[in-house]
Amino acid sequence: MSQVLDTPPPTQAPADDDLAALAARHGLTVSGARPTLREYVRQLWARRHFITAFATAKLTAQYSQAKLGQVWQVMNPLLNAAVYYFIFGVLLGTSHGVPDYIPFLVTGVFVWTFTQSSIMAGTRAISGNLGLVRALHFPRASLPISFCLQQLQQLLFSMTALVVIILSFGLPVTPRWLLAIPALILQSLFNAGVSMIMARWGAKTPDIAQLMPFVLRTWMYVSGVMWSISKLTKKDHLPHIVTVLLETNPAAVYIDLMRYALINSFHGKQLPPHVWAAATGWALVAGIGGFIYFWKAEETYGRG
Known part of the structure; x- marks a missing residue:
């Protein structure tokens, strides 16, 4: 007589829905999951002291190995301006017809360097x-924002040299100087937004960092850093679309606003039409759009 051995039925693994319900009941969440946009903003605000401290530490360490130390924060843009003055102002003659060309050029170089860096x-x-991204949990937007804040700190440090140059050319201090504050705020929002867009692209494709110097160099040449856009657009040979693109170029808009604020000989007629509306629009589109675009990929940074 054969004996039948009863074997226990195989245990069935819990379904994914059951596991999700169990995790939710005990307050468990997905590791590294993207928070809501409102929660993400709250987390960023809670880490505002880390963002400013990280930016300051990066700025301090940037030239810590150089003998001149932090002096290079001013020397670098000044040397760039000197090179551009020799090439464009002396050799190519772009200074002709541009009053106070050296303050005009140095202002353009400093403001452009802020965006470029x-x-x-x-x-x-x-x-x-x-x-840092893989070791610690924090909103990743803290990094591009802190780097943008670092460059703003460097610009403010360099502005002391710009003020000395402007005053040495006999240009007066006027109430228009106060317009530099909203211009810098709008430019900072624009820079932070574009930085977050590029941070997401760079996280997925690091080779973009090798391409960007060529893109930025081309952008610089069409932004009126070394020459006057208003002087060029007055000529009839340019197609209308080219004139519009030159005048609404965000880098050129912020450069022109800073020149208008600080240089008394730079008149309002040299500004493109609706310049403050353009500056505000670029800041809002890039700042808000770049932030949301970066936030949507929050859970992917540092993986793979």
Whole structure:
């Protein structure tokens, strides 16, 4: 007589829905999940002291190995301005017909450097700090924002040299100087937004950091850093679309606003039409759009 052995039925693994319900009942959440936009903003605000401290530490350490130290924060843009003055002002003659060309040029170089450095730093914000991203939990937007804040601090430090140059050319201090404050705020919002866009692209494709210097150099040449856009657009040979693109170029808009604020010989007629509306529009579109675009990929940074 054969004996039938009863074997226990195989246990069935709980379904995914059951596991999700169990986790929710005990307050468990997905590791690294993207928070809501409102919660993300709250987390960023809670870490505002970390963002400012990180930016200041990066700025202090930038030239810590150089003998001249923080003096290079002013020397670098001044040397760039000197090179551009020799090439464009002396050799190519773009200074002709531009009053106070040296303050005009130095202002353009300083303001452009702020945008250029913010975007380059943002491109490497995630890919260049993977150790920090993978080791600690914090809103990743803290990195591109802190790098943009670092460049703003450097610009403010360099503005002391710009003020000395402006005053040495006999240009007076006028109430228009106060317009530099809203212009810098709008430019900072624009730079931060573009930096966050580039940070997301750079996190996925680090090779973009190698391409950006060529893109930024081309952008600089069409932004009126070394020459007057208003002087060029008065000529009839330019197609209307080219004139519109030159005048609404965001980098050129912020450069012109800063020149109008600080240089008495730079008149309002040299500003493109609706310049403050354009500056505000670029700041809102890039700032808000770049922030949301970066937030949507929050859970992917530092993985893979």
